[in-house]
């Protein structure tokens with residue numbers, strides 16, 4: 001078997017769902033990346049700006065590189081494919097909650113299993129070692145989001161699929177629930193034909209986004225994306241965006257669940273991605289997560305990237321959006337948290353739940369905290385939350401308990 005065919009066959013034997021290759025060259029979409037960054041759409045992901053030069057030239061990752069071999073691995077967990085999980089942004093599943101069940105937060109499908117970097121790297125490393133055994137002296141480098149490579153660009157160039165308007169790589173007859181990885185090498189590997197855009201006139205993903213994060217097709221402003229806010233962004237979340245986060249506590253799938261191409265999705269064959277046990281996390285526990293619990297929950301999972309503080313903050317946001325009286329207790333407790341960012345989020349969320357449940361206790365709890373609050377900006381946030389609550393339910397000081 002010739003080398004070109006062997007690479008493709010071996011990648012599939014190693015369990016990858018798709019494989020393709022193309023010649024290495026500076027990406028033709030480089031200008032788009034530069035514009036995107038110049039507009040600040042990478043938010044606080046400064047590591048992207050630091051590595052922009054390498055992203056625009058694979059030669060910087062592997063001197064002498066001639067080919068990019070790209071793989072896709074299906075990660076669709078069964079829960080992600082079941083109708084009950086297909087809650088879309090415009091659904092009333094969050095707003096309409098009446099509080100029977102303890103409130104829980106959703107984890108994006110991609111993060112429910114074992115950390116994908118490890119899973120893909122293990123398989124790609126195997127391919128790399130075997131390639132080096134076959135072609136002595138060949139030079140290679142494995143990239144799975146671990147190196148500054150424009151993975152989606154290369155995936156399309158290598159014929160795996162096309163970049164959809166939601167900016168995700170869509171594989172024909174499989175959909176977009178796939179992770180990407182690449183193997184750079186200094187060999188000339190036969191190139192596949194590049195993927196062809198099949199979005200047509202569809203705009204579903206752009207319309208489904210709960211925080212209106214798209215400025216247009218293929219134009220995502222990370223600063224408004226729930227995935228960025230829940231995972232990458234540290235610190236406070238702007239109230240309007242927090243409302244759009246609904247019950248997401250890690251990542252977001254809304255622009256993919258609505259994509260018609262995901263009707264072709266099939267459950268992943270990779271046991272490591274079958275993380276249905278964490279598709280929903282109880283918000284009360286998450287809001288008060290201890291170091292030890294954080295460690296146990298996130299060990300070996302991508303979830304760790306949000307850090308304990310981020311997960312707790314996201315849980316407080318989701319409690320605020322849950323519109324259930326069961327959220328009041330944990331939010332009142334968080335009003336006394338030593339961390340001012342969490343106290344401010346708790347105050348805003350408490351006002352939001354208090355308003356939807358017409359609860360007078362929320363106002364009392366806020367007033368009590370205001371009486372002892374030592375941090376000026378938190379005191380201001382509490383006052384604003386009290387005003388919001390009063391406007392929503394009337395002056396609760398007059399109300400009976």
Ligand code: B12
Pocket residue numbers: 027029030032033036045048108109110144145146147148149150151152153163166167168169170176177178179180181217218219220222225227228232250251252253255
């Ligand atoms: C930074 C990053 C993010 C950021 C920014 C996302 C973004 N759209 O750029 C945030 C935190 C928001 C994010 C979120 C998610 N991410 Co992410 N992310 C990355 C990362 C590390 C870099 C992406 C990047 O370079 N962005 C910069 C922009 C400018 O690049 P780009 O979108 O690829 O744009 C290129 C093309 O779109 C093209 N282009 C631009 N405009 C146009 C117009 C036309 C007409 C065409 C044809 C092309 C085109 O030009 C651009 C430059 O080459 C990659 C891993 C990697 N190393 O590539 C993973 C990666 C893209 N993420 C991934 C995943 C799974 C996600 C989430 C689905 C996770 C989740 N469920 O929460 C969401 C999806 C959100 C979304 N709609 O994109 C996967 C995507 C797999 C796939 N099937 O596409 C990747 C590839 C990781 C991996 N190894 O599998 N992510």
Ligand code: SF4
Pocket residue numbers: 166208209210211212213214220224225226227228251252253254255256
């Ligand atoms: S991941 Fe969610 S918030 Fe981000 S662009 Fe897609 S739908 Fe919008």
Ligand code: SF4
Pocket residue numbers: 164165166167198199200201202203204205206255258259260261
């Ligand atoms: S929802 Fe429609 S426009 Fe968006 S990526 Fe899918 S096919 Fe393309």
